[in-house]
Amino acid sequence: MTLTGNLLIGQQSVAGERQSVHGINPATNQTLEPAYAGASTEQVEQACALAWAAQDAYRETSLAARAEFLECIASHIEQLGDELIERAHAETGLPHARLQGERGRTCQQLRLFARTVRAGEWLDVRVDTAHPQRQPLPRSDLRQRQIALGPVAVFGASNFPLAFSVAGGDTASALAAGCPVIVKAHSAHPGTSELVGRAVARAIKDCALPEGVFSLLFDSGYQVGIALVSDWRIKAAGFTGSRTGGLALMQAAQARLEPIPVYAEMSSINPVLLFPAALHNRAQALAEGFVASLTLGAGQFCTNPGLLVAQKGPALDAFLRAVTELIPHSTAQTMLTPGIFSAYAAGVTALQDNPRARTVAAGQSGAGPNRCQAHVFITDAVDFLADHRLHAETFGAASLVVQCSNNEEIRQVCEHLEGQLTATLHVDDADLALARTLLPSLERKAGRLLVNGWPTGVEVCDAMVHGGPYPATSDARTTSVGTAAIQRFLRPVCYQDFPDKLLPTALQKTNPLHLHRLLDGQREDASHGE
Amino acid sequence: MTLTGNLLIGQQSVAGERQSVHGINPATNQTLEPAYAGASTEQVEQACALAWAAQDAYRETSLAARAEFLECIASHIEQLGDELIERAHAETGLPHARLQGERGRTCQQLRLFARTVRAGEWLDVRVDTAHPQRQPLPRSDLRQRQIALGPVAVFGASNFPLAFSVAGGDTASALAAGCPVIVKAHSAHPGTSELVGRAVARAIKDCALPEGVFSLLFDSGYQVGIALVSDWRIKAAGFTGSRTGGLALMQAAQARLEPIPVYAEMSSINPVLLFPAALHNRAQALAEGFVASLTLGAGQFCTNPGLLVAQKGPALDAFLRAVTELIPHSTAQTMLTPGIFSAYAAGVTALQDNPRARTVAAGQSGAGPNRCQAHVFITDAVDFLADHRLHAETFGAASLVVQCSNNEEIRQVCEHLEGQLTATLHVDDADLALARTLLPSLERKAGRLLVNGWPTGVEVCDAMVHGGPYPATSDARTTSVGTAAIQRFLRPVCYQDFPDKLLPTALQKTNPLHLHRLLDGQREDASHGE
Structure with missing residues (x-):
C-alpha cells in the first residue's frame, strides 16, 4: 500500500494544510517519506462535526454489531502484513519481533474488548421496580444503564506504536464504550499511524457504520491536540506521554466552558x-x-x-x-x-x-x-x-x-x-x-x-490496573489497560417510569440481552426477566 | 442537649478561632444562639491530620463493621428526637412534617449504604488466574479490588439540612467507601449540623473507630472550604450548591500540586x-x-x-x-x-x-x-x-x-x-x-x-442517577444520590502474583467474603472459591 501522507476525516483521505512532519529512522537519523501535513483548524472541526453527527447512531449499535466492528479492525490490522512491521521498525527502531508481539497484543486487545462489549457487564444495569402501594409515597420504576460520553480525542504514544497508538487501548476502549474517536497521531510514527488508521476506516466501511466514528489527524506541534481537547463536541481525552504534555491537556480541558475528563498516563518511577x-x-x-x-x-x-x-x-x-x-x-x-x-x-x-x-x-x-x-x-x-x-x-x-x-x-x-x-x-x-x-x-x-516479579510487562485482562495516583496518571480512579478501561468513557442515565416499548433494549423487563442485572438489590442470573 | 457552638475535631469538641456565624430563623429573621466560631487554619489542619492518620485502619475495616457503623449513625440521629426537628425547623423554616420525612430518608440512606457495604459489589473484584505454561510468556495471577480514595471533604447543602448535609448522601457514600470525612457545615443550619455531627461522633466512639474518621468544621465564609479542598491530605470533595460555589471548589482542586476530583452538584432547570x-x-x-x-x-x-x-x-x-x-x-x-x-x-x-x-x-x-x-x-x-x-x-x-x-x-x-x-x-x-x-x-x-411524572422527588435506591452533564454537575460520570454514589470515592488496585496470605481478604482464593467475582472472564456465583 502506498502511503499518502493524508489525514483521514471520516472516510475521506485529504491532505493537511499546516506544517508537515516526517517520520525519522532513529537508527540512522534518516528522514522517511512521505510528508504528513498537519490538520488545519477547519479540518479539526470537520472531524469533530462528523464525530458529533455519528455519536447517537454509533452508541446505540447492538452489542453484537459493535463487537464485530472491533474484531473487524483487528482483522484489517493483521491484513496489513509485513508492511506494517517494516514501517514501524523504520520509524521507531524497535526490533521486528517486538513489533510482531505488539501487533498481536493490539489485535488481542481489540478482541478482548469485543468480548467485553458482548458480555454487556459494562452497561451496569440496575433496576428498582415500582411499589405503587408504598406509604407515604409510591415508588417509581427506576432503571439505570451506562451510555457513551460522546466523541473522544485519543493521543498516540511514541513508545508503543501499535498497542498505545491509533488502534491501541484508548481507542479500543472508547470505541467499545460507543464513543466516536478522533486520533491525533504521534509524530514519531506517522506512516505506521496512517496504515493502522486506514485499517480502522476500512472496518467502518465494512460494518456500514457512520463515517464519523473515526478520524485520524496529524500535526507537527501541539495546535491540533489543544484544538481537539478544546472543541465543545469532544467529551473526553486519552493520552499517554510526558507529564508536560498531560498537564497541558488537563489545563485545556479545565479551561473549557464545559470541563471534560482527560485520562493522561504520565510519569512513574515504579x-x-x-x-x-x-x-x-x-x-x-x-x-x-x-x-x-x-x-x-x-x-x-x-x-x-x-x-x-x-x-x-x-x-x-x-x-x-x-x-x-x-x-x-x-x-x-x-x-x-x-x-x-x-x-x-x-x-x-x-x-x-x-x-x-x-x-x-x-x-x-x-x-x-x-x-x-x-x-x-x-x-x-x-x-x-x-x-x-x-x-x-x-x-x-x-x-x-x-x-x-x-x-x-x-x-x-x-x-x-x-x-x-x-x-x-x-x-x-x-x-x-x-x-x-x-x-x-x-x-x-x-x-x-x-x-517477586518485575513491573515491565502489562497484561491486557480484566484485573489489570495500568493507572495510579497523580502524577502517574491524571485520574487514579481508572485504568488505561484492561477491560475496566471501558468505564472511562461511560456515564449513567436513569429512566423513570418508562413504558417498556420506550426503554433501551438493555433495560426492558424481559431482559432480552440476558444481562446480570442488579434487580431490587439482588444480583440476578443472566437468564432472568421480571 | 445543649448546643455548644463548637467544632468537632475528631472526638474533641473545641471552640473555633475565626469569625462566627449564627443560625437565622428565616420566618422571622431572628438570630439563633449559640454562635459558631469558624475553624482556624490550624484547626483545619488538625482535622486533616486526624483523617490522614485514620484512613488506613478505617478503609480496612470489615464489611460488617463498616455497615454497623453506618447503622449506628442512623440510630444516633433517631435518638436526637424532636430536638433535631425543632432546631432544623427554626433554622430553615421547613415544615415539621417535611423534616421528619427528611430524617427518615437520611437514616434509610445510611442503612441502604450499610446493605451496599455488606454486599461487597462495590469492591468489583476481578481475578485473572495464572497461566504458567502460556507461550511465549506465562501469565501472572492478577487480582483487582477497589480501595478508598482517602480523606474526603463534604460540604453541607442548605436545602436539605439532613439528607444532603452533615450525615447526608455524600458523607454516607464516602464513609461506605472507607474514606474518612471532614464536613464543612452549611452556615444556614449550624445547630442542626452540630446535633447530627455529635451523633456521628458518638457512633465512632460506640464502634471504637479511629477518631479521625469524622470531623465537623464551621466557617462564616469560604476560607475553611478552600483550605480543605487545597489540603494535600484531602483526596476528593462532595458539594451541592450554587454554580459559583462549585466552580470555586473545582478551581481550587485543579490548582493543587495533585489535582483531586470534586463532585459538585450545581444547577439545573429540569x-x-x-x-x-x-x-x-x-x-x-x-x-x-x-x-x-x-x-x-x-x-x-x-x-x-x-x-x-x-x-x-x-x-x-x-x-x-x-x-x-x-x-x-x-x-x-x-x-x-x-x-x-x-x-x-x-x-x-x-x-x-x-x-x-x-x-x-x-x-x-x-x-x-x-x-x-x-x-x-x-x-x-x-x-x-x-x-x-x-x-x-x-x-x-x-x-x-x-x-x-x-x-x-x-x-x-x-x-x-x-x-x-x-x-x-x-x-x-x-x-x-x-x-x-x-x-x-x-x-x-x-x-x-x-x-409522565415530575422531577421533584429523588428516590434513594440502586438505579437512581442524581447527576448529569456540566453544569448540572462537575462530573457526569457519577451520581450523588443512590448506592452508585459510593463509586465516586474508590479507585482500583491490582495485586500481581501475591501469595494468598498477603492478599486482602476480598481477593483470597477461597473467596471468603462470598463475592460475585469476575473470574477469568466469567461472572461467578457468590459461593465459589477457586
Missing part, C-alpha cells in the same frame, strides 16, 4: 523494594531480573523499574556487585526518537552531576545515533528524601538505588514517593511481616502491586 | 416536555401536577421543574389557562435563608424585566420576611434560543414556558439546553414516535429521564 531475606537468599537472581527489566526495550516503558529501595548491608552489596558485573554487558539499543534520546542523555547527566548520587554501573555506549547507554545510580535515603530531583523519571534504561539504614527510613521513602503505576516487593517468607506493614502505604501510592 | 397528545388529553391534570411540583418546598429543589417546552396551540392554551387559575392559590412559603430569598427575588425581577419573557401567573406574596411568591413566565423558542439569560436557574418556585412553532423548534430547544439533572416527557401513546426522536438528545443532556 519503585521496587528488595526485602532483607529475599536479598540475602537470591541477590544474583534479583540482579539478573532487575537488569533484564531495566534494559528491556532500552527502558522505554512506563513501568520501567526506575527506583530500587533496600536496606544497607552485605546482601545489598552482593546485589550491587552483581549489577556492576551485568550492566557492562548490556548493549546500547536505539531509542525511539532523537528527542527521547536527548532527554534521556540530559536526565543521566543531571544524575551524574548531582552530588547526592553516585554511578554504580553503565552499559555499552554503542555506535550510531540515539543509542541508550544503561545507567544505575545509588543514593542514601536521607539524600533521596532531601532532593526532589532524585524522584524524577528518566525515561530510558536508568535506575536509582536508594540505600536505607533501617525500616523506618524505608517507610519514609515509601511515604514520600509520588503516585506510581506500579510498586514491586521482592520478598521471602521471612519478609512477609515487614511487607505487610508497608502495604497500606504502597496501596495509596500505586495502581498495581507486584510480588 | 426541562419538562409536554407532548401534543398528552397536552390535548389532560391539560388540567398536567397543570395541577406542574403547579404542585413547582411550588413544593417553595421550589427549593435541585430538580424543580424550571422549564416547560410545548408546541403552541389550543392544548397549550388550555394548560396555561389552568396554570393561571391554580398559581394564585399557591401560598407564599418561607425560603431557607435571606440570601436565597433575595437571589430568588432578583431572578424573578430579571425575568420580569426581560422583554423576551412575559408573566403568565404569580402566586400569593405572603406576609413576613423571605416568602417565596411563585412565578410562571412564558417565551417563544426563538427568544429562548437567542437569549442565554433565559437558560439560567432561578432557585425557587419560578418556571419558564417555552412555546415552539413546530417539532424542529422543540428539537433545537433540546439541543441547546445546558446539562441537566433531569428531563421529563409527558406523553400519551400517540406521542411515542415523536418522543423517540428526542430521546438521544435528552440522554446526552440529563442524568435522569422521566415519563
Whole structure:
C-alpha cells in the first residue's frame, strides 16, 4: 500500500494544510517519506462535526454489531502484513519481533474488548421496580444503564506504536464504550499511524457504520491536540506521554466552558523494594531480573523499574556487585526518537552531576545515533528524601538505588514517593511481616502491586490496573489497560417510569440481552426477566 | 442537649478561632444562639491530620463493621428526637412534617449504604488466574479490588439540612467507601449540623473507630472550604450548591500540586416536555401536577421543574389557562435563608424585566420576611434560543414556558439546553414516535429521564442517577444520590502474583467474603472459591 501522507476525516483521505512532519529512522537519523501535513483548524472541526453527527447512531449499535466492528479492525490490522512491521521498525527502531508481539497484543486487545462489549457487564444495569402501594409515597420504576460520553480525542504514544497508538487501548476502549474517536497521531510514527488508521476506516466501511466514528489527524506541534481537547463536541481525552504534555491537556480541558475528563498516563518511577531475606537468599537472581527489566526495550516503558529501595548491608552489596558485573554487558539499543534520546542523555547527566548520587554501573555506549547507554545510580535515603530531583523519571534504561539504614527510613521513602503505576516487593517468607506493614502505604501510592516479579510487562485482562495516583496518571480512579478501561468513557442515565416499548433494549423487563442485572438489590442470573 | 457552638475535631469538641456565624430563623429573621466560631487554619489542619492518620485502619475495616457503623449513625440521629426537628425547623423554616420525612430518608440512606457495604459489589473484584505454561510468556495471577480514595471533604447543602448535609448522601457514600470525612457545615443550619455531627461522633466512639474518621468544621465564609479542598491530605470533595460555589471548589482542586476530583452538584432547570397528545388529553391534570411540583418546598429543589417546552396551540392554551387559575392559590412559603430569598427575588425581577419573557401567573406574596411568591413566565423558542439569560436557574418556585412553532423548534430547544439533572416527557401513546426522536438528545443532556411524572422527588435506591452533564454537575460520570454514589470515592488496585496470605481478604482464593467475582472472564456465583 502506498502511503499518502493524508489525514483521514471520516472516510475521506485529504491532505493537511499546516506544517508537515516526517517520520525519522532513529537508527540512522534518516528522514522517511512521505510528508504528513498537519490538520488545519477547519479540518479539526470537520472531524469533530462528523464525530458529533455519528455519536447517537454509533452508541446505540447492538452489542453484537459493535463487537464485530472491533474484531473487524483487528482483522484489517493483521491484513496489513509485513508492511506494517517494516514501517514501524523504520520509524521507531524497535526490533521486528517486538513489533510482531505488539501487533498481536493490539489485535488481542481489540478482541478482548469485543468480548467485553458482548458480555454487556459494562452497561451496569440496575433496576428498582415500582411499589405503587408504598406509604407515604409510591415508588417509581427506576432503571439505570451506562451510555457513551460522546466523541473522544485519543493521543498516540511514541513508545508503543501499535498497542498505545491509533488502534491501541484508548481507542479500543472508547470505541467499545460507543464513543466516536478522533486520533491525533504521534509524530514519531506517522506512516505506521496512517496504515493502522486506514485499517480502522476500512472496518467502518465494512460494518456500514457512520463515517464519523473515526478520524485520524496529524500535526507537527501541539495546535491540533489543544484544538481537539478544546472543541465543545469532544467529551473526553486519552493520552499517554510526558507529564508536560498531560498537564497541558488537563489545563485545556479545565479551561473549557464545559470541563471534560482527560485520562493522561504520565510519569512513574515504579519503585521496587528488595526485602532483607529475599536479598540475602537470591541477590544474583534479583540482579539478573532487575537488569533484564531495566534494559528491556532500552527502558522505554512506563513501568520501567526506575527506583530500587533496600536496606544497607552485605546482601545489598552482593546485589550491587552483581549489577556492576551485568550492566557492562548490556548493549546500547536505539531509542525511539532523537528527542527521547536527548532527554534521556540530559536526565543521566543531571544524575551524574548531582552530588547526592553516585554511578554504580553503565552499559555499552554503542555506535550510531540515539543509542541508550544503561545507567544505575545509588543514593542514601536521607539524600533521596532531601532532593526532589532524585524522584524524577528518566525515561530510558536508568535506575536509582536508594540505600536505607533501617525500616523506618524505608517507610519514609515509601511515604514520600509520588503516585506510581506500579510498586514491586521482592520478598521471602521471612519478609512477609515487614511487607505487610508497608502495604497500606504502597496501596495509596500505586495502581498495581507486584510480588517477586518485575513491573515491565502489562497484561491486557480484566484485573489489570495500568493507572495510579497523580502524577502517574491524571485520574487514579481508572485504568488505561484492561477491560475496566471501558468505564472511562461511560456515564449513567436513569429512566423513570418508562413504558417498556420506550426503554433501551438493555433495560426492558424481559431482559432480552440476558444481562446480570442488579434487580431490587439482588444480583440476578443472566437468564432472568421480571 | 445543649448546643455548644463548637467544632468537632475528631472526638474533641473545641471552640473555633475565626469569625462566627449564627443560625437565622428565616420566618422571622431572628438570630439563633449559640454562635459558631469558624475553624482556624490550624484547626483545619488538625482535622486533616486526624483523617490522614485514620484512613488506613478505617478503609480496612470489615464489611460488617463498616455497615454497623453506618447503622449506628442512623440510630444516633433517631435518638436526637424532636430536638433535631425543632432546631432544623427554626433554622430553615421547613415544615415539621417535611423534616421528619427528611430524617427518615437520611437514616434509610445510611442503612441502604450499610446493605451496599455488606454486599461487597462495590469492591468489583476481578481475578485473572495464572497461566504458567502460556507461550511465549506465562501469565501472572492478577487480582483487582477497589480501595478508598482517602480523606474526603463534604460540604453541607442548605436545602436539605439532613439528607444532603452533615450525615447526608455524600458523607454516607464516602464513609461506605472507607474514606474518612471532614464536613464543612452549611452556615444556614449550624445547630442542626452540630446535633447530627455529635451523633456521628458518638457512633465512632460506640464502634471504637479511629477518631479521625469524622470531623465537623464551621466557617462564616469560604476560607475553611478552600483550605480543605487545597489540603494535600484531602483526596476528593462532595458539594451541592450554587454554580459559583462549585466552580470555586473545582478551581481550587485543579490548582493543587495533585489535582483531586470534586463532585459538585450545581444547577439545573429540569426541562419538562409536554407532548401534543398528552397536552390535548389532560391539560388540567398536567397543570395541577406542574403547579404542585413547582411550588413544593417553595421550589427549593435541585430538580424543580424550571422549564416547560410545548408546541403552541389550543392544548397549550388550555394548560396555561389552568396554570393561571391554580398559581394564585399557591401560598407564599418561607425560603431557607435571606440570601436565597433575595437571589430568588432578583431572578424573578430579571425575568420580569426581560422583554423576551412575559408573566403568565404569580402566586400569593405572603406576609413576613423571605416568602417565596411563585412565578410562571412564558417565551417563544426563538427568544429562548437567542437569549442565554433565559437558560439560567432561578432557585425557587419560578418556571419558564417555552412555546415552539413546530417539532424542529422543540428539537433545537433540546439541543441547546445546558446539562441537566433531569428531563421529563409527558406523553400519551400517540406521542411515542415523536418522543423517540428526542430521546438521544435528552440522554446526552440529563442524568435522569422521566415519563409522565415530575422531577421533584429523588428516590434513594440502586438505579437512581442524581447527576448529569456540566453544569448540572462537575462530573457526569457519577451520581450523588443512590448506592452508585459510593463509586465516586474508590479507585482500583491490582495485586500481581501475591501469595494468598498477603492478599486482602476480598481477593483470597477461597473467596471468603462470598463475592460475585469476575473470574477469568466469567461472572461467578457468590459461593465459589477457586
